[in-house]
Amino acid sequence: MGKLYELRLYVAGKTSKSVIALENLKKICEEHLKGKYSIEVIDLLVKPQLAEGDQIFAIPTLVKKVPEPVRKIIGDLSNVEKVLVGLDIRPKLVS
Template identity: 55%
Template sequence: MIEQLTQLETDSDGGELFELRLFVTGASINSTRAIENLKHICETYIPGKYSLEIIDVYQQRTLAESEQIIALPLLIKKMPLPQRRLIGDMSDTVKVLKGLGISH
């Protein structure tokens, strides 16, 4: 399963567009929770300014290996730089926002 959620709009206010990849393990409770939490955070704090790719490591092993995944769920912020990695179910909104470089 690779799910691509693109919510990018023309960014007229000069803000940065976020390219995010969330690696999960199938439909586990932690994976489902991470997806729901991250979608909520993105829609609340950066609506229209993100691309979220959800990748199931069971179905995309080579992609997971190329990213050197060591723990799951794992969120990788590809853009804007610097690249960041966050591990967990994304339930700590403040920690996720800080990891993404978003002030709230």
């Protein structure tokens, strides 16, 4: 079995950007990491103290905890290529 990806998505309530980010993340994971990922959604309106641990300054922010290195991607995750590179699923293409 390949690597297991532990992902955390930090949001602030059910804003349209947060909802879109989660939908995009689920789509990307199902397509590229099927059966090899877990997503934990952390609502900072409910648990603001959790922002400090992962040093969250903007939302939505996706944090890849495992496998290392830890990576962060800010935004609604609509740029699939950026997300794949950011999660180390796809190597960065050199232009």
